[in-house]
Amino acid sequence: MLNKRLIFALLICTIIPSSWANELVTSGYFKGYLLGQDEIDIQGSLDDLGDDIPDHINGGIQSQNAMRLMINYFSGDINVEMHYEIQPIFSNYDFLTANSGVIGNTLSSATNVYRYKDLETSIFKSDTSFVTLQNLDRFNLQYTAEWGDTTIGRQVVAFGSARFINPTDIFVPFAIQTLNQEYRVGIDAIRSQISLGDFSTLDLGLVVGEDGKKNYNAVFARYQQSVAANDIELIGISLADAYLLGGGIERAIGDFGAWLETAYLHAHGRERDDQAMIDDTTIVTNIDTPLMMQSSTLAEFMQSYWRTSAGIDYAITEEFYVAVEYHFNGAGSDNPDDYLSLSTTAPYQRGGVYLFGKHYLIPSFNYQINALSTLSSSAFINLNDQSTFIAIHMEHSWSDNLYSDLGVYLASGHGLLASNSELQVGSEFGFYPETVYASLRYYF
Structure with missing residues (x-):
């Protein structure tokens, strides 16, 4: 009933009389992604595979679609x-059963970890190859005064100075293979952004997680200041079982742009019983969480760690831009045997960490082919296990409202x-499937 009422209300908003036009703004988009992924082989003899591990994970073809209505x-x-x-998703296989592939890894879907209450994730699912997801991604009220803004409700809370991996950004960042990254996933928060002058801001907030439970809540404070062409950011985040202190700086060095961002998370969680962790944990190889271990109990932060990103960018010509970033991930490991178990720990469940190694190099470029077409590429190189994930993307503008994209994901390792x-991971990106996709986007 809640789903029907919400959809009806949204439709009514689109036909409100034009006399409200100066107060009501509606916009949105329609997006369609068609993608195909190769299957992934699992090496090993029949004795090694046993009864619980398949000899491969299926690939397939999938159509991911998104219809977004935005009202202000x-x-x-x-x-x-x-x-x-709303996201209708079609595929040529049954992706609601186990061992059905890894295409779901590219989906942008909501999370309820940092949402007080939420709608059902799906409004329709079949037992074969079709599901429709829904996401109430923004729903907030903002009050604007001379001193700043206060926003209450579902909104974006994102931090960081780095270009690719933001150590201070722990609230639901995108994974690197997500296709639709235009809008960050909204979370429930009360937030005040206070102007302290022409070049400084104080940002204070309370994040309210699932059912208001203590372990799902967070308090943050961020200070931003521009001094002598340096954009400086300092941040502190308090969680139930950890606190994070971090900061970043951006500036120009000659013709180069440069940035540094770092964060230290101090953990003070309680140790769990080893057998309880084993009982709660299962290995999953389906569309929702491909090749990850899932725990039915939310993990607590047990170990403190640093994360740091530093990089530079440079415009070689007006059309050709290059950048490179180094990232250190203290929550990760230099041993691939640890990757599966890491996915059940708090940094990966609640701390915005999604890379499993320790040291990364991320080169990228962006080339403006002409006024209507752009080619870009980035590579995530795990310096510990020597695996690489490469994303290549081309965009073409057909009009102010219509765009198309072609892209490919390549991996080695x-x-x-x-x-x-038992299933073992040889490297972080070595089991990523080759992926080809095309998309069409219309904005209104």
Whole structure:
């Protein structure tokens, strides 16, 4: 009933009389992604595979679609914002059963870890090859005063100075293979952004997680200041079982742009019983969490760690731009045997960490082919296990409202290996499938 009422209300908003046009703004998009992924082989003899591990993970063809309606209502100092998105997804295989592939890894879907209450993730699913997801991604009220803004409700909370990996950004960042990254996933928060002058801002907030539970909540404070062409950011985040202190700086060095961002997370969680962790944990190889271990109990932060990103960019010509970033991930490991178990730990469940190694190099370029077409590429290189993930993307503008994209994901490294009925990861990116996609995007 809630789903039907919400959809009906959104439709009514689109036909409100034009006399409200100066106060009500509606916009949105339609996106369609067609992608195909190769299957992934799992190396090992029949004895090594056993009864629980397949000899491969299926690839396939999938159509990911997104329809997003965005509504803003302005009345004096008040702004009400609402974004609602529906994602119909079709495939040529049954992706609601185990061992059905890794295409789901490219989906942008909501999370309820940092949401007080939420809609059901799916509004329709079949037992074969079709599911429709929904996401109430923004629903907030903002009050604007001379001193700044206060926003209450579902909104974006994102931090960081780095270009690719932001150590201070722990609230639901995108994974590198997500296709639709235009809008960050909204979370539930109360936030005040206070102007302290022409070049400084104080940002204070409370994040309210699932059912208001203590372990799902967070408090943050961020200070931003521009001094002598340096953009400086300092941040502190308090969680139930950890706190994070970090900061970043951006500036020009000659003709180069440069940035540095670092964060230290101090953990003070409680140790869990080893057997309880084993009982709660399962290996999953389906569309929702491909080749990851899942725990039914939310993990606590047990170990402190640093994360740091530093990089430079340079415009070689007006059309050709290059950048490179180094990232250190203290939450990760230099041993691929640890990758699966790491996915059940707090940094990966709640701390915004999604890379499993320790040291990364990330080169990229962006080339403006002509006024309407752009070619870009980036590579994530795990310096510990020597695996690489490469994303190549071309965009063409057909009009102010219509765009198309072509892209490919390539990966190299040691793949998956079964040994004594246990699954082992040879490298971080070695089991990523080759992926080709095309998309069409229309904005209104």
